[in-house]
Amino acid sequence: xxxxxxxxxxxxxxxxxxxxxxxxxxxxxxxxxxxxxxxxxxxxxxxxxxxxxxxxxxxxxxxxxxxxxxxxxxxxxxxxxxxxxxxxxxxxxxxxxxxxxxxxxxxxxxxxxxxxxxxxxxxxxxxxxxxxxxxxxxxxxxxxxxxxxxxxxxxxxxxxxxxxxxxxxxxxxxxxxxxxxxxxxxxxxxxxxxxxxxxxxxxxxxxxxxxxxxxxxxxxxxxxxxxxxxxxxxxxxxxxxxxxxxxxxxxxxxxxxxxxxxxxxxxxxxxxxxxxxxxxxxxxxxxxxxxxxxxxxxxxxxxxxxxxxxxxxxxxxxxxxxxxxxxxxxxxxxxxxxxxxxxxxxxxxxxxxxxxxxxxxxxxxxxxxxxxxxxxxxxxxxxxxxxxxxxxxxxxxxxxxxxxxxxxxxxxxxxxxxxxxxxxxxxxxxxxxxxxxxxxxxxxxxxxxxxxxxxxxxxxxxxxxxxxxxxxxxxxxxxxxxxxxxxxxxxxxxxxxxxxxxxxxxxxxxxxxxxxxxxxxxxxxxxxxxxxxxxxxxxxxxxxxxxxxxxxxxxxxxxxxxxxxxxxxxxxxxxxxxxxxxxxxxxxxxxxxxxxxxxxxxxxxxxxxxxx
Numbered sequence: 001x002x003x004x005x006x007x008x009x010x011x012x013x014x015x016x017x018x019x020x021x022x023x024x025x026x027x028x029x030x031x032x033x034x035x036x037x038x039x040x041x042x043x044x045x046x047x048x049x050x051x052x053x054x055x056x057x058x059x060x061x062x063x064x065x066x067x068x069x070x071x072x073x074x075x076x077x078x079x080x081x082x083x084x085x086x087x088x089x090x091x092x093x094x095x096x097x098x099x100x101x102x103x104x105x106x107x108x109x110x111x112x113x114x115x116x117x118x119x120x121x122x123x124x125x126x127x128x129x130x131x132x133x134x135x136x137x138x139x140x141x142x143x144x145x146x147x148x149x150x151x152x153x154x155x156x157x158x159x160x161x162x163x164x165x166x167x168x169x170x171x172x173x174x175x176x177x178x179x180x181x182x183x184x185x186x187x188x189x190x191x192x193x194x195x196x197x198x199x200x201x202x203x204x205x206x207x208x209x210x211x212x213x214x215x216x217x218x219x220x221x222x223x224x225x226x227x228x229x230x231x232x233x234x235x236x237x238x239x240x241x242x243x244x245x246x247x248x249x250x251x252x253x254x255x256x257x258x259x260x261x262x263x264x265x266x267x268x269x270x271x272x273x274x275x276x277x278x279x280x281x282x283x284x285x286x287x288x289x290x291x292x293x294x295x296x297x298x299x300x301x302x303x304x305x306x307x308x309x310x311x312x313x314x315x316x317x318x319x320x321x322x323x324x325x326x327x328x329x330x331x332x333x334x335x336x337x338x339x340x341x342x343x344x345x346x347x348x349x350x351x352x353x354x355x356x357x358x359x360x361x362x363x364x365x366x367x368x369x370x371x372x373x374x375x376x377x378x379x380x381x382x383x384x385x386x387x388x389x390x391x392x393x394x395x396x397x398x399x400x401x402x403x404x405x406x407x408x409x410x411x412x413x414x415x416x417x418x419x420x421x422x423x424x425x426x427x428x429x430x431x432x433x434x435x436x437x438x439x440x441x442x443x444x445x446x447x448x449x450x451x452x453x454x455x456x457x458x459x460x461x462x463x464x465x466x467x468x469x470x471x472x473x474x475x476x477x478x479x480x481x482x483x484x485x486x487x488x489x490x491x492x493x494x495x496x497x498x499x500x501x502x503x504x505x506x507x508x509x510x511x512x513x514x515x516x517x518x519x520x521x522x523x524x525x526x527x528x529x530x531x532x533x534x535x536x537x538x539x540x541x542x543x544x545x546x547x548x549x550x551x552x553x554x555x556x557x558x559x560x561x562x563x564x565x566x567x568x569x570x571x572x573x574x575x576x577x578x579x580x581x582x583x584x585x586x587x588x589x590x591x592x593x594x595x596x597x598x599x600x601x602x603x604x605x606x607x608x609x610x611x612x
Contacts, residue, residue: 003100011108016328019320026102026145033101034149037094041153044087045302047080049157052294054080060287091150099146103138106323110134113327116405124329132206133326137319144309144316151309154302158184161295169284172275172292179267180299184306186263187256194256195314197249202318204245208238253311260307264300271296343403343411344498345396347529349379353554354547356499356531358396361522363543363560364533367573369504371552372533373417376503379531380414381405395499413497417504419488421476426456427468429487435496438524440468443493446520447486448513452479481508489517499529506536518542535574548573 015025027034054076061069110133114121121130162180166173212235275289284292347356352375356362366372379393381400392401400408410433421429430440444453456470476484485508492500505521506514518539521530532539540546540560548556548563548570556567563570 003097006101006104007108008105011105011112014109014324014327016324019317019322019324022320022324022327023141023144023316026105026141027148029105030098030101030145033094033098037091037098037149038152040087040090040094041149042087042156043083044091045153045157046160047083047087048301049161049295049298050080051077052291052298055294056287056291059290060285063286091153095146095149098149099142102145103142106138106141107134109327110323113329117329121329125326129206129210129322130326132202132209133319133322136205137322140312140315140319141323144312147305147309147312151305154305158299158302161299165292165295169288169292171278171283172271175271175274176267176292176296176299179270180303183260183263183267183303187259187307187310190252190256190259191310191314194249194252194311195317197245197252198314199318201242201245201249204238204242208235208242211235211238256307256310260303261300264303268293268296268300342498343395343398343400343407345398346394347379347412347499347531348394349375350391350394351378352549352552354379354549355554355557356529357545358529359527360544361525361530361532361542363540363546364531364549365535365540365546365570365573366533366549367569369417371549372503375549375552376414376416376501376533379499379501380412381408411497412499412501413492413495414501415488415492415503415505417507419485419491421472421479421484421487423472423474425469425471426453426487429472430468430491430494432491432495434494438494438496440490440494442524443490446493446517446524447490448509448516448520449483449486449490452483452486455483482510482513485509486513486517489521493521493524496528499531500525501531501533503533505532506534506539511538514538537574540574 012025012029015021054073057076058070058073061067061073117124158180162173162177165176211231272293275284275292278284279286279289344358346358348354354364354375364372364375366375378390381393392399394400395408395411400412427440430443444450453467456467456472457465472478472487476487479487485505489502489505492502506517509517514536515538519542521532521539522542532543534540537560543560545557546560546563547554548567550569556563556570558566560574564574
């Protein structure tokens with residue numbers, strides 16, 4: 001496969017029983033590319049290995065004063081030089097292609113696994129390890145895949161040179177045939193400690209990466225409590241541990257490199273000393289001695305590849321173990337069948353008892369935000385609880401766990417409380433798989449993005465004033481928290497799924513805008529099932545029905561105002577009522593005041609984050 005053919009139409013089903021099996025599977029998936037690289041490697045190293053022959057011929061021709069043989073030797077050198085150049089270029093091209101193709105295959109497999117597990121992935125494996133696998137580990141695996149063909153060509157050529165020396169000059173050939181395998185195996189005792197040191201370094205680097213990821217994710221909280229210096233010191237200590245481990249590992253690899261230079265040098269000295277004695281005795285010609293010397297000098301080159309493949313394997317094996325561990329994560333998928341018709345109907349969660357009638361706007365109030373987040377994941381089929389046999393959510397009486405994941409996710413879309421905006425233009429952001437019923441302009445209007453469009457129009461890339469061509473930075477960092485939230489809501493509305501689950505979609509929006517969003521959401525989602533997890537009175541007031549959860553179970557279902565009158569616990573959660581206020585009614589003015597205060601705090605945190 002060529003680079004231009006990427007991505008792979010089907011990356012395949014990897015063998016994830018161990019890292020070694022994953023490497024073998026990966027190698028087997030691109031035998032053609034490896035064979036091509038091996039062929040060009042043989043052309044390159046074979047031509048280099050053949051250079052001692054014309055060099056010896058040239059020296060002997062000068063001794064014998066034979067111009068014709070000297071010209072022949074020169075012609076052979078030119079031909080071999082051309083072969084060396086062509087072979088080197090094509091070997092590099094083929095090896096790098098193998099590297100890129102193998103890494104792309106693993107990247108697609110990891111992306112597929114991420115899409116399969118969703119939010120459950122980070123609950124089952126540390127975020128730092130996922131980052132390490134998808135970046136540095138893939139690079140090390142690709143390095144091993146690239147080095148295999150070069151090592152194979154070097155090994156075959158070395159065997160060929162040793163055999164040729166035995167035939168050409170048996171006395172010296174025996175010394176070489178015995179010495180070269182000893183040199184190749186001399187580093188084996190050093191590999192286990194070198195591998196252990198490399199493993200320690202990778203573990204410490206993974207911990208430092210995880211610590212950095214957690215620190216960045218919780219930066220807002222750290223700034224709020226003044227904990228930046230504490231975490232900075234912790235990361236500095238972890239970074240120093242990585243440095244010490246890297247130096248400790250590098251010393252062993254430096255020793256291996258020194259052995260690979262010193263021992264072949266000793267072999268070269270021994271062969272030259274022995275060969276010089278044979279030449280003085282008249283048993284071999286000077287040209288023959290030069291040929292043997294040149295052949296021994298060539299063998300220093302493939303021995304370098306023995307060192308490289310040992311290092312590449314010792315680094316790639318733990319990386320492959322980690323990749324296999326991530327790719328081995330799974331969810332119950334046995335028995336999944338394709339839905340005979342599009343999924344539709346009431347949405348029911350047997351765990352919490354939540355029922356969202358088809359075509360209605362249902363609001364859900366949870367006193368615990370974590371419970372709300374888990375409920376949203378479960379409604380979309382993303383929850384890790386399914387691994388432990390939790391009953392599946394039903395849509396129209398069909399269990400989402402029993403249908404293909406693509407069909408389930410087409411029917412149910414979940415927008416969590418912290419949606420991500422990918423970098424690109426606004427038009428690209430809204431270019432998502434959709435039913436085509438909702439136009440981007442209508443979705444933006446329903447999400448009250450007028451001020452966002454005006455700001456983006458001034459920043460459009462071609463000064464055309466078209467906000468759809470304005471560039472949005474990574475994760476929407478150039479926008480405020482409220483603007484990011486509204487654009488994410490518009491993106492979800494454009495998709496127009498049968499069931500839309502929104503987790504706190506207006507937590508960073510002021511009350512006036514929130515009221516208009518609530519009305520726009522109700523209008524644009526008419527006839528579609530919508531579930532909003534929120535404690536905002538403005539959104540609750542627009543809902544057809546409100547379900548109140550306590551300890552993860554539905555304990556009350558009614559319109560908002562009825563629950564306020566009849567359910568004290570609901571009233572306390574929604575109005576943020578204190579014990580002193582429990583005896584009296586919190587009027588609309590008090591509710592609006594509390595809502596503005598809460599959103600003001602959120603907006604202030606957003607501004608602090610953007611400024612910093």
